[in-house]
Amino acid sequence: MESYLNTPIKEIISKFPKVGEILGEYDIGCVPCTVGSCLLKDIIEVHNLTEEGEKEVMVRITKVIYPERVIPIPKVQRTTKTRSKEIKYSPPMKKLVDEHVLIKRWIALIPKLLERLDVDSPEVREILFNGVDFIRSYADKFHHAKEEDILFKYFDENSDILKTMLEDHMKARGHVKAIVEAFEKKDKKKIIEHLNAYGELLTEHIKKEDEILYTWMDRSLSVTQVGEIYSKFSEVDEISGNGVTERCRTLVVELEEKFEKSKKEVRT
Numbered sequence: 001m002e003s004y005l006n007t008p009i010k011e012i013i014s015k016f017p018k019v020g021e022i023l024g025e026y027d028i029g030c031v032p033c034t035v036g037s038c039l040l041k042d043i044i045e046v047h048n049l050t051e052e053g054e055k056e057v058m059v060r061i062t063k064v065i066y067p068e069r070v071i072p073i074p075k076v077q078r079t080t081k082t083r084s085k086e087i088k089y090s091p092p093m094k095k096l097v098d099e100h101v102l103i104k105r106w107i108a109l110i111p112k113l114l115e116r117l118d119v120d121s122p123e124v125r126e127i128l129f130n131g132v133d134f135i136r137s138y139a140d141k142f143h144h145a146k147e148e149d150i151l152f153k154y155f156d157e158n159s160d161i162l163k164t165m166l167e168d169h170m171k172a173r174g175h176v177k178a179i180v181e182a183f184e185k186k187d188k189k190k191i192i193e194h195l196n197a198y199g200e201l202l203t204e205h206i207k208k209e210d211e212i213l214y215t216w217m218d219r220s221l222s223v224t225q226v227g228e229i230y231s232k233f234s235e236v237d238e239i240s241g242n243g244v245t246e247r248c249r250t251l252v253v254e255l256e257e258k259f260e261k262s263k264k265e266v267r268t
């Protein structure tokens with residue numbers, strides 16, 4: 001069984017699909033993950049299962065792989081400390097989690113925008129134009145750049161977990177490009193397709209970062225590194241953030257109010 005700890009998870013799941021189902025029960029989404037070359041031991045560590053959780057998962061997986069035999073349950077040698085399930089972020093991670101909140105507020109407006117998607121209406125075109133501006137300026141240039149240019153540099157960018165995150169960023173950029181092209185061609189079907197895909201992708205991506213990536217990073221970084229990252233983030237906030245943050249926050253608030261107001265008007 002020890003050898004399975006060092007086997008890529010996709011290999012294990014393709015041989016024993018039940019293992020994917022078991023991991024799914026513990027909110028470990030290896031089945032839909034497109035990379036899947038993480039080793040079983042890394043998955044257990046990155047997802048920060050409790051000691052009991054790890055034992056439970058390993059017992060169940062071992063039973064699937066060796067149904068006829070009694071095998072000693074291997075213990076994952078962790079390079080990071082096990083912490084409680086309650087999430088406590090370091091100050092720089094907290095900054096990123098807070099930025100996600102505004103991005104999620106914008107994503108929540110996508111269905112309302114699609115309800116009134118008239119590509120010939122100057123008002124709707126302005127909302128879409130502002131939406132693309134929000135994604136590019138805030139979600140991408142401001143937030144993703146902090147991750148890519150600062151935070152991720154403290155880790156191995158060829159590791160599977162970071163490759164997955166960077167792949168998500170690239171896919172998100174692809175959707176935004178497609179939205180802009182469809183917007184110029186007034187192609188309503190493509191705008192709907194890519195806006196929805198962007199919303200779904202980013203929702204999942206943010207969940208992975210909030211619940212898995214940042215907590216794992218926090219467990220791996222030294223206090224000095226955390227301080228360094230915080231001061232680098234603060235520099236970005238000062239240089240490029242303030243104008244962008246304020247403009248994008250106003251944009252989201254105004255759009256929320258606009259949609260709320262038109263909902264009330266429909267009711268009365």
Ligand SMILES: [Fe+2]
Pocket residue numbers: 144147165169205209
């Ligand atoms: Fe990200």
Ligand SMILES: [Fe+2]
Pocket residue numbers: 096100143144147206209
């Ligand atoms: Fe993020």
